[in-house]
Amino acid sequence: MRIAKPDPLSKPAGAAPSKGATQLLGRRPGRNDTRETILNAAERTFSACGFTGTSHRQLAEEAAVNQSLIFHYFGSKEGLYRSVFLRRGQQLVHDRLALLTNLEKRDGEPPTVKDLVRAYLTPAFDLKRQGQGGIHFLNLQARLHTEPTELTEDLRAALYDEPMQRYVAALQHAMPEIDARTLYWRMVFSIGAYLYTIADLHRMRVLSGEARGGGHDLDETLAQLIVFITGGLTATPQDGR
């Protein structure tokens, strides 16, 4: 069994995690099975019960390990939460930024608003497709506003500020007539729309699918979201039918 050391953060190929993320995690995600088992169990438990609602004992029971092992690997419940947050969060952010870079390098036209929306959303839907772990992570993101601010604020800033700024800059380029503050608002609305939807597809089935004899899948959800969010981002106050 290889024991993870508090080394600088290992990173996905091509990723350049921000310094903030590195400082916050402080341990290397490795192929260590016990460590991964604890992370998976904690991801599931934190997403269901929240940080405050999850006890050390519960974390140990869910992972079927001794509580001391959790302290050994993660130092504290906070440390474990941070590691859970950053493990998939860094992948998400890396993919978001890589897709944006590809769009910006593309010959010819600069990215349209719809291109940018698709690039922003696709990595989150890929996480959802990864199965339960990805879904638990997305649920964790969808409930961040219920977590203690002092726990999540640095994590969110370390992970999400850079992609937010780069996407807003690209949107600004595509829509120079809309001020940056409005674009920040609209990005927040967009994130709310996608996180709520992706975390709560059951409700959509209740509302529309079953009544109309149709199921729905992630591809339809993504396609519908892209149209909706693009419409919202490009809206002018005069519109309204």
Place this chain on the structure above:
Amino acid sequence: MRIAKPDPLSKPAGAAPSKGATQLLGRRPGRNDTRETILNAAERTFSACGFTGTSHRQLAEEAAVNQSLIFHYFGSKEGLYRSVFLRRGQQLVHDRLALLTNLEKRDGEPPTVKDLVRAYLTPAFDLKRQGQGGIHFLNLQARLHTEPTELTEDLRAALYDEPMQRYVAALQHAMPEIDARTLYWRMVFSIGAYLYTIADLHRMRVLSGEARGGGHDLDETLAQLIVFITGGLTATPQDGR
């Protein structure tokens, strides 16, 4: 001290709560102080810790009452949760439907999409303006996807299906070219956008307000949301800049 009886639900003036809501609540919200104290404490606790993460003991401690009083008034933790959910939820739904009825009775033009969006959102912002209680209720709504489905599904259906159907019908009238299924999707996205934003205004301040020297208030949030959601609801797949 007047003890609430398991009578049919009392209702706000002019409200016509669905039969489902009546059956689910089963008790009359009264002016009973102890009962209201328990409801307020439970609203705060459930919104912070979730249904599963909240114990009977915690509920009693937060309300500073004996656990047996909670059973006396609400029968069970489930019963208490339902009462918390329906207390402000019925007001919200009542106001939403009343505003829609007013729009539909208006002489002249039928309601525009923007009219409908404003009517849908305004009662939620009014709740937010009511202070901590309203905010806790909205946070509870924003975390429904983290609660046990068997607990929330009936409640959501009893409360929210009727306004959803009536708003979708009105939107359909304003936009006959968009199919009903797409309108349901877009309403779900809209609800996600507003609940996430309203529950998490702190994040918006971090992202934009402080960096740009501006605060923000609920009026600005509502105005920005109305434009965004109207743009999203009226979007056509060909748009994309």
